[in-house]
Amino acid sequence: MKLSLKVWRQKNKEAEGQFKDYALSDISPDMSFLEMLDVLNEQLLAKGEEPVAFDHDCREGICGSCSMMINGKPHGPESMTTTCQLHMRKFKDGDNVIIEPWRASPFPVIRDLVVDRSAFDRIIQAGGFISVNTGNAQDGNTLPIPKPDADSAMDAAACIGCGACVAACKNASAMLFTAAKVSHLGYLPQGQPERQRRVLKMVEQMDGEGFGNCTNTYDCEAACPKGISVKNIARLNRDFLKASIFG
Amino acid sequence: MKLESNIPSGPIEQKWDKHRAEVKLVNPANKRKYRILVVGSGLAGASAAATLAELGYNVDCFTFHDSPRRAHSIAAQGGINAAKNYQNDGDSIFRLFYDTVKGGDFRAREANVYRLAQVSVNIIDQCVAQGVPFAREYGGYLTNRSFGGAQVSRTFYAKGQTGQQLLLGAYSALSRQIGAGTVTMHTRKEMMELVLVDGHARGIVTRDLVSGNVESWAGDAVILATGGYSNVFYLSTNAMACNVTSIWRAHKKGAGLANPCFTQIHPTSIPQHGEYQSKLTLMSESLRNDGRVWVPLKPNDNRAPHDIPESERDYYLERKYPSFGNLSPRDIASRAAKEVCDEGRGVGPGGRGVYLDFSAAINRLGEKTIAERYGNLFEMYERITGENPYNVPMRIYPAPHYTMGGLWVDYNLMSTIPGLHVLGEANFSDHGANRLGASALMQGLADGYFVIPYTIGHYLAGVKPGSITNEHPEFKKAVEDVKGRISTFLSINGKRTTSSFHRELGMLMWNNCGMARSESSLKEALQRIPEIREEFWNNVNVVGSATELNTALEHAGRVADFLEFAELMCIDALERDESCGGHFRTEHQTEDGEARRNDEDFCHSSVWEYSGDTSKPTLHKEQLTFENVKLATRSYK
Numbered sequence: 106m107k108l109s110l111k112v113w114r115q116k117n118k119e120a121e122g123q124f125k126d127y128a129l130s131d132i133s134p135d136m137s138f139l140e141m142l143d144v145l146n147e148q149l150l151a152k153g154e155e156p157v158a159f160d161h162d163c164r165e166g167i168c169g170s171c172s173m174m175i176n177g178k179p180h181g182p183e184s185m186t187t188t189c190q191l192h193m194r195k196f197k198d199g200d201n202v203i204i205e206p207w208r209a210s211p212f213p214v215i216r217d218l219v220v221d222r223s224a225f226d227r228i229i230q231a232g233g234f235i236s237v238n239t240g241n242a243q244d245g246n247t248l249p250i251p252k253p254d255a256d257s258a259m260d261a262a263a264c265i266g267c268g269a270c271v272a273a274c275k276n277a278s279a280m281l282f283t284a285a286k287v288s289h290l291g292y293l294p295q296g297q298p299e300r301q302r303r304v305l306k307m308v309e310q311m312d313g314e315g316f317g318n319c320t321n322t323y324d325c326e327a328a329c330p331k332g333i334s335v336k337n338i339a340r341l342n343r344d345f346l347k348a349s350i351f352g
Numbered sequence: 353m354k355l356e357s358n359i360p361s362g363p364i365e366q367k368w369d370k371h372r373a374e375v376k377l378v379n380p381a382n383k384r385k386y387r388i389l390v391v392g393s394g395l396a397g398a399s400a401a402a403t404l405a406e407l408g409y410n411v412d413c414f415t416f417h418d419s420p421r422r423a424h425s426i427a428a429q430g431g432i433n434a435a436k437n438y439q440n441d442g443d444s445i446f447r448l449f450y451d452t453v454k455g456g457d458f459r460a461r462e463a464n465v466y467r468l469a470q471v472s473v474n475i476i477d478q479c480v481a482q483g484v485p486f487a488r489e490y491g492g493y494l495t496n497r498s499f500g501g502a503q504v505s506r507t508f509y510a511k512g513q514t515g516q517q518l519l520l521g522a523y524s525a526l527s528r529q530i531g532a533g534t535v536t537m538h539t540r541k542e543m544m545e546l547v548l549v550d551g552h553a554r555g556i557v558t559r560d561l562v563s564g565n566v567e568s569w570a571g572d573a574v575i576l577a578t579g580g581y582s583n584v585f586y587l588s589t590n591a592m593a594c595n596v597t598s599i600w601r602a603h604k605k606g607a608g609l610a611n612p613c614f615t616q617i618h619p620t621s622i623p624q625h626g627e628y629q630s631k632l633t634l635m636s637e638s639l640r641n642d643g644r645v646w647v648p649l650k651p652n653d654n655r656a657p658h659d660i661p662e663s664e665r666d667y668y669l670e671r672k673y674p675s676f677g678n679l680s681p682r683d684i685a686s687r688a689a690k691e692v693c694d695e696g697r698g699v700g701p702g703g704r705g706v707y708l709d710f711s712a713a714i715n716r717l718g719e720k721t722i723a724e725r726y727g728n729l730f731e732m733y734e735r736i737t738g739e740n741p742y743n744v745p746m747r748i749y750p751a752p753h754y755t756m757g758g759l760w761v762d763y764n765l766m767s768t769i770p771g772l773h774v775l776g777e778a779n780f781s782d783h784g785a786n787r788l789g790a791s792a793l794m795q796g797l798a799d800g801y802f803v804i805p806y807t808i809g810h811y812l813a814g815v816k817p818g819s820i821t822n823e824h825p826e827f828k829k830a831v832e833d834v835k836g837r838i839s840t841f842l843s844i845n846g847k848r849t850t851s852s853f854h855r856e857l858g859m860l861m862w863n864n865c866g867m868a869r870s871e872s873s874l875k876e877a878l879q880r881i882p883e884i885r886e887e888f889w890n891n892v893n894v895v896g897s898a899t900e901l902n903t904a905l906e907h908a909g910r911v912a913d914f915l916e917f918a919e920l921m922c923i924d925a926l927e928r929d930e931s932c933g934g935h936f937r938t939e940h941q942t943e944d945g946e947a948r949r950n951d952e953d954f955c956h957s958s959v960w961e962y963s964g965d966t967s968k969p970t971l972h973k974e975q976l977t978f979e980n981v982k983l984a985t986r987s988y989k
Binding site for chain 1: 399402403406417418419420421422424426427436438474476477478479480481482483485486487488489490491492493494510511513515516517520523524525527528530531537539562591592593625626628629630631633634731732735736738801802805849851893895896900901902903904
């Protein structure tokens with residue numbers, strides 16, 4: 106296949122970025138999207154030009170590193186799929202492909218397609234955990250957990266922290282990310298003692314990082330490669346309200 | 353180099369308890385005076401950093417990722433073993449110990465493996481308490497699945513994302529400590545060098561991957577939890593950034609490297625599909641619970657799988673290993689796949705593949721149950737191959753996946769360099785010549801949560817805290833060395849990219865030191881590796897500068913170290929003139945093609961010391977004794 110790429114190039118955080126055009130030929134439909142970018146980078150290196158920087162690692166859709174807007178959609182056209190798992194068979198010969206970094210002020214661009222997502226870590230550090238020191242635990246089967254609750258917790262816990270929800274949202278809201286963690290721990294008996302404190306702390310941090318508010322557009326859910334449901338946001342709002350009144 | 357394993361005396365069941373009662377302690381008020389550097393934030397690193405901080409130590413944790421949650425532990429799919437015996441099917445600590453020693457083909461240290469089996473039960477409890485959403489039955493209790501090399505069901509899991517959930521558990525514990533200020537987290541910083549002062553590990557040098565700054569960090573002890581080196585094969589199931597640099601740098605500073613030739617080739621990965629391929633994707637071993645492995649009975653049978661009648665299929669694992677069948681251990685299943693493909697009976701492009709067929713399980717259990725168990729894996733398979741495994745059997749082929757070899761450690765997980773501790777896949781300790789499925793997660797978390805917190809105190813109690821700072825001349829020298837190396841990469845201005853060298857090395861290693869090795873293949877590799885290395889240092893082209901985010905420069909450093917390490921791996925494989933576990937020397941096999949061990953001459957761990965010349969390392973041996981498991985020919989028939 107032949108492709109015309111328009112790729113965001115930006116030297117560093119301070120520099121101004123711009124789109125650059127690249128033409129590629131001989132792209133196999135069996136390649137992953139990142140392998141296509143590998144081909145581009147090998148060609149750039151052969152010409153002595155600097156390769157396009159992008160975050161990537163596991164290439165199995167689980168580490169959450171890859172993060173790019175492809176033709177205006179986080180992770181590209183295929184639903185429930187990270188960029189690394191997107192394959193070129195989803196594109197047509199001669200397609201134009203526009204590749205940009207996540208665009209959100211709490212995720213500043215570091216270089217090209219690489220952004221700083223440490224704000225997500227700080228939200229977790231504010232309260233996205235159960236305070237249990239190693240050695241405290243009782244036997245794992247002491248507290249039976251109804252299967253539906255365990256399954257719902259797992260569904261929420263499947264978040265890979267990639268940031269597609271923020272990138273998709275017109276308000277750059279991190280509600281889906283934060284809600285997934287609040288919900289995951291809130292479904293479990295072990296998460297109850299800190300439930301109110303957790304939601305208040307995490308929301309406070311989320312606001313402090315400069316993420317916007319949720320206005321129920323649900324672009325986040327549509328963009329999420331792991332299918333995290335917006336129902337979790339409703340759960341967060343309920344928990345937040347309760348904690349604000351009674352906490 | 354002295355190899356003192358420091359295994360406590362006494363019956364194996366009592367060794368760990370006895371040791372815990374005897375090791376030196378650091379009192380709570382003194383713990384805060386010590387600083388521990390932890391490199392790596394995967395299961396082993398994150399669990400260690402969090403637990404040590406909970407105990408009161410000051411911890412600095414380093415990762416080259418943008419977040420500790422990205423470590424490659426996250427990609428482990430199938431599960432984690434623990435001798436809970438919740439299934440009432442005859443499991444016990446001894447049985448898990450026995451299975452692990454036997455699975456490792458009698459090349460692991462008994463005492464370490466027994467301790468691993470003992471603490472396995474605490475890991476599950478700890479993870480449940482953290483909120484890890486393990487799979488459960490309708491009654492609310494934890495459920496298990498079966499994995500290779502065991503006849504009991506002892507594997508706990510969270511869908512096909514067990515590694516992710518366990519890592520997020522450890523990450524949440526780590527995040528709690530970062531928030532509390534007891535752990536200082538350093539992201540996007542790659543360890544470039546280990547710093548020794550008076551023979552003790554006292555610090556590291558890092559490069560900031562965004563600014564390019566080369567910095568040094570001093571502490572009272574250093575922990576490496578930096579994973580394995582499967583990417584020496586270029587194509588493996590490891591993440592792209594996984595590398596050998598930190599353990600190789602430690603080796604060059606004096607740490608013994610044990611059994612580097614013990615690498616695991618995982619039987620169920622999606623076959624390679626083209627030249628440009630950047631990595632291989634694993635399909636969890638758990639699939640072998642319900643999938644049946646087969647190839648056509650006749651060579652060069654190009655019919656579609658549905659058109660091949662039952663009578664013309666060879667379910668070769670069930671045929672050759674009736675008692676373990678599709679759940680034979682990884683090394684055995686991988687070799688069996690290679691064998692049928694070498695006979696011309698492989699399927700798919702190039703004939704390098706075998707079928708993993710779920711039709712019998714779907715007929716028996718229904719599509720819904722199969723989807724519940726493996727849904728995300730089936731989706732992943734379809735995304736990559738464009739084929740739907742509910743309708744067409746999966747095609748799989750072996751791929752490099754895990755490395756049992758690593759830095760040698762004693763019972764306290766300390767390397768031959770005092771103060772340098774090594775956890776998880778980066779050490780050599782528990783899996784011998786072959787690791788059983790669902791045991792990597794167990795070992796990573798055992799080391800981090802339940803072993804190092806006890807044993808590091810034994811070392812620290814003899815160290816005056818904070819006595820060394822990074823003003824010490826050894827730190828300045830190490831920083832200069834790293835800077836010199838970086839400027840060399842940038843000044844070569846050759847014609848070839850770092851990837852082209854990595855690919856060339858990987859292909860050589862896969863062909864000559866992969867699933868099957870022979871004296872001649874290894875000698876050929878040993879001749880080629882120095883030639884490739886020579887060309888690398890004269891003809892590599894690294895563009896850009898040292899003071900910015902430069903992915904080509906990062907890769908150059910990693911490839912340069914692989915080019916040295918690969919030679920040691922082949923030297924070790926050549927020296928170990930026997931077949932055992934994943935190390936299959938074609939000269940040493942039984943009539944039916946099974947590995948033939950030589951316990952007379954090779955019942956030891958080979959520990960290599962750097963001599964100043966990468967081509968001439970010095971060999972030391974740690975003799976292995978088996979007092980609790982009878983040294984026997986492994987049979988899964």
